[in-house]
Amino acid sequence: MKKDKPRILEKRRSTSPGGKSASRVAGQQTAQEILSQPATWLETARLFEQNAELDKTFVKLSPDEPWLFVACGSSYYLSRTIAAQWAKLLRVACTAVPASEFLFAPDEVLRRSDARQVVLVSRSGKTTEVLRAAEWLKANTAVRTLGVTCSNDSVLQDLCTHVLKLPWADEKSMVMTRSFTSILLLFERLGAKFVGDSELVSALDALPEKTVAWLAANADKIRAFGTKRRYADFVFLGQGAHYWLAQEAALKMTEMSSSYAQSYHTLEFRHGPKSIASRDTLITFFLSDAAAQEESLLVGELKKLGASIFVVANRATPALRRDADLLIELGLDEPEYARLALATIPAQLLGLAVGLRKGLNPDVPKNLTRAVVLGSKNGAAAKRRSA
Numbered sequence: 001m002k003k004d005k006p007r008i009l010e011k012r013r014s015t016s017p018g019g020k021s022a023s024r025v026a027g028q029q030t031a032q033e034i035l036s037q038p039a040t041w042l043e044t045a046r047l048f049e050q051n052a053e054l055d056k057t058f059v060k061l062s063p064d065e066p067w068l069f070v071a072c073g074s075s076y077y078l079s080r081t082i083a084a085q086w087a088k089l090l091r092v093a094c095t096a097v098p099a100s101e102f103l104f105a106p107d108e109v110l111r112r113s114d115a116r117q118v119v120l121v122s123r124s125g126k127t128t129e130v131l132r133a134a135e136w137l138k139a140n141t142a143v144r145t146l147g148v149t150c151s152n153d154s155v156l157q158d159l160c161t162h163v164l165k166l167p168w169a170d171e172k173s174m175v176m177t178r179s180f181t182s183i184l185l186l187f188e189r190l191g192a193k194f195v196g197d198s199e200l201v202s203a204l205d206a207l208p209e210k211t212v213a214w215l216a217a218n219a220d221k222i223r224a225f226g227t228k229r230r231y232a233d234f235v236f237l238g239q240g241a242h243y244w245l246a247q248e249a250a251l252k253m254t255e256m257s258s259s260y261a262q263s264y265h266t267l268e269f270r271h272g273p274k275s276i277a278s279r280d281t282l283i284t285f286f287l288s289d290a291a292a293q294e295e296s297l298l299v300g301e302l303k304k305l306g307a308s309i310f311v312v313a314n315r316a317t318p319a320l321r322r323d324a325d326l327l328i329e330l331g332l333d334e335p336e337y338a339r340l341a342l343a344t345i346p347a348q349l350l351g352l353a354v355g356l357r358k359g360l361n362p363d364v365p366k367n368l369t370r371a372v373v374l375g376s377k378n379g380a381a382a383k384r385r386s387a
């Protein structure tokens, strides 16, 4: 899989928040984690296929019953992405809620989702709201709970009936990149196995190798584009499952560059938010197979309004080449289901480039911590059901 390592970092010493010059180059950790995704995906697939533990776990979970995912931040957008894909693939009710939404109306959320199996996703395994949700479920229900974490030893795993650990996919950086795409691919693989779609499994198997080539061809283009000029704010647009990639992209941009970023369902952008379109707004489109034609018309409209446009599409068209300031093709023959992990990477690279351009260190974003751990006084945990 060896290819020239893409250059996505300008050499610049980082200053840690305390102003002391840190020993590392700013953003170096995040850049390494972004570029390590193909190898991390291979490791995830290898361990999934070899691991009888996984088979045992998943034999107790049913593809024919409704699923509820509970998570926070990037892990919530990851859960939404998985749920959107599984609802289509498994043809069963799959939904995701932020842990805080669950905590203040647990009975209502469970009733609405009709779920008997709940997946709690937390890279750190420490996020207080997720742990409180797991505690409530354990104390008040008989649902099966699957904890998904990159931590080898977390409170989450003690609270759940089953646990999936991906320590090799964890980051040292604050922001989630390879943990997001590795967990996404693990569940995509599981979904494909649930429905016995061997073609989909093969499509997922092909992704790491193709991503190495894609990174070599595109990573530096995105770095250069994110570095060459300043933008006042950022918009990310996506349809269907891509809407949740747009949400994650906006969070990445905000976390890595402390920039103002919004996300919308692509065609919703016409219904009001379009008023912000200007040269200083960078609008990124994640084109979907189902709506690509309509989405491309909107690209042209916004270009005419003078907006700066970045398009992530599987295949270019003459109109997209004409209208996009940067057009990045995934160029895969695989079905859209197997392309989402790769489609996640452009915004990771863009956020890194913009953060570095602003003189920040995306490895340690200001105001943030790797996990949100709340004191006992923060927010009332869901009350136990009265006996």
Ligand code: F1P
Pocket (backbone or CB within 6 Å): 072, 073, 074, 075, 076, 121, 122, 123, 124, 125, 126, 127, 130, 174, 175, 176, 255, 368, 369, 370, 371, 372
């Ligand atoms: C969830 C999360 C991250 C976010 C930041 C704070 O963490 O909200 O998504 O980027 O790191 O924590 P986790 O529950 O997945 O560990």
